[in-house]
Amino acid sequence: MKQAYFVRRLVMFVVVVILAATLNFIIPRLAPGDPIGAVLEELRARGASTGGDAEDEIVAAYRARFGLDQPIHIQYFRFLFNTLRFDLGYSISYYPQKVERALLRALPWTVGLLALSTLISFAAGSFFGAMMAWPRAPGFLRRFVPMFMVLSAVPYYLLGLILIYVFAFVLRLLPLGGAYSSGTVPRLDLDFLLDVARHGILPALSIVLTSVGFWALGMRGVMVTVLGEDYLTLAEAKGLSERRIFFGYAMRNALLPQVTALAIALGTVASGAVLVEVVFNYPGIGWLLYNALRSSDYYMVQGVTFCLILTVAVSVLVVDMIYPLLDPRIER
């Protein structure tokens, strides 16, 4: 039964990835015209002389080179095969750089910044929310509820701008943007890591501050329900310590829906990264996508999209794999 569950999840993962790649193949081809035609249009617009047999030959040569002369299903399978090998083609703006190289360089920054700040926000928010619902917690905690509500309504790029203005521009405590000081070479030593941390504080803070309310309020809601359950009464009747009841019985159960939400959040956070990274000039996936869109770098856009879908699928898969350990009822 356990193995069947894991196999099902894995198959599901593969299906999602193939479907995503397929959509990535179909959508650009739904647009009228073809890439070679588009390039020619551009050349004509610049006043290049066209026409004649020479043009037809050039077009045919390029079509053959990009495989566009093949029947559509051959193109599809070739594309699928390449995508699954993580061969995503050449970037147009940074030719001849490969898309996957740019992605791999940007990914650690995005994962490091966003995944870390989301996890911090999740942990802090869930604990805070649980405490807000706990009857014998200090009363001042409950006063944070309106503050969390306001914070979770503020878009993080807006908070990001405010933070930059206050801490980087006016107070000059922290850098304005970037992932590390310009001029330094990325390497693994303490100075560089401290520099990265200094650059990460503001973007991370803008994400943590605006999302911690979401986790806290969600946790508080579930916690109130769990506190009314009979097993909490019995736990107290058993004479368990308050700490044990709080962590082992109340929080343990209230966290379950939060973990599901975390899987979704980890996925969407990658796509939501665009704005934070643009605001902070942070060299991650979002920044890459923003620049690719501005310069009509189709292969790069395709690559980033596929990468984002992959992130969602992987984070859902990881949570799916962990979930049975948290909730034994799920294994059916």
Added chain:
Amino acid sequence: MSQDIALQVNNLRVSYMTGGQEVKAVDDVSFSLYPGERLGVVGESGSGKTTLALALMRLHKPPAYIMGGEALLDGSDILALEREAMRQTRWSKLSLIPQGSMNSLNPVVKIKHQMADAIEAHERGWTRGRIAKHIGELLGRVGLPDSVAEMYPHELSGGMKQRVCIALAIILEPSVIIADEPTSALDVVVQRVVMQTLNDVQEQLNAAMIIIGHDMGLMAQSADRLAVMYAGKMVEVAPISSFFSDPQHPYSQLLISSLPSPEEKRELAAIPGSQPSLLELPSGCAFHPRCPIAEERCKQEIPLLRNISVDRRAACHLVEV
């Protein structure tokens, strides 16, 4: 004499404070409980049975408050204990078999861990091996296989879950067990079997037990004495056989005449009216508006629970001593 009493409750009062008003859910309740004895507590919904059970374990939640009284267990008043002392008293001297057993076990923790943490919370200094052995033995005593220890609550049937709760209740061998409608979530066949299991383990421990419920048939089978509650007060306390053969309080009489009997086919008697709202209790005896023999005096004076024979007590002006 006091040595022979497992639990002595004196003038216990529990109120719900709602909207600035005091609602007396348990009003001046006193009773004694002897070792090995099973005291049934019956009453309609809202008569204060469950509030009484929760207050004795000090598990009542605001807006419920204990307004007065004492509960002497093992020489100390558990209503006056410090929080930590109360925590230690719970389960080691006074355990609970909960009402909603379907939901009384933590759904994401294995049975053995839920049993073990009760032992660990009371720092008996037992080794892991001893705890595991004890759990296995207890599961056996309530008729469950050892393998249940490794299971999660969702893998058990309702009857099995309630057996786990029974095993759990006796894990520290308490002197008093409070069973709050222990079988109300089960079907009739399972009810009898589970009740029998509960009675057996209680007898082996010689623990005193309070059984709360409204199933008179089940009470007749299990309880030694019966206490009837009405609108927060105990109105009659009597040994089970004399209660059924010769109920004294008019409410008890109506309760018994509303029970079906296989010997005579008759229209079942219903008690006229309904239980009064605790917010607006009638003056005098709370039962007088529904009482067939009420007199003028019943509307003015609240009857006290008084001794009417050696082992019986009733709260009615009209009962002859």
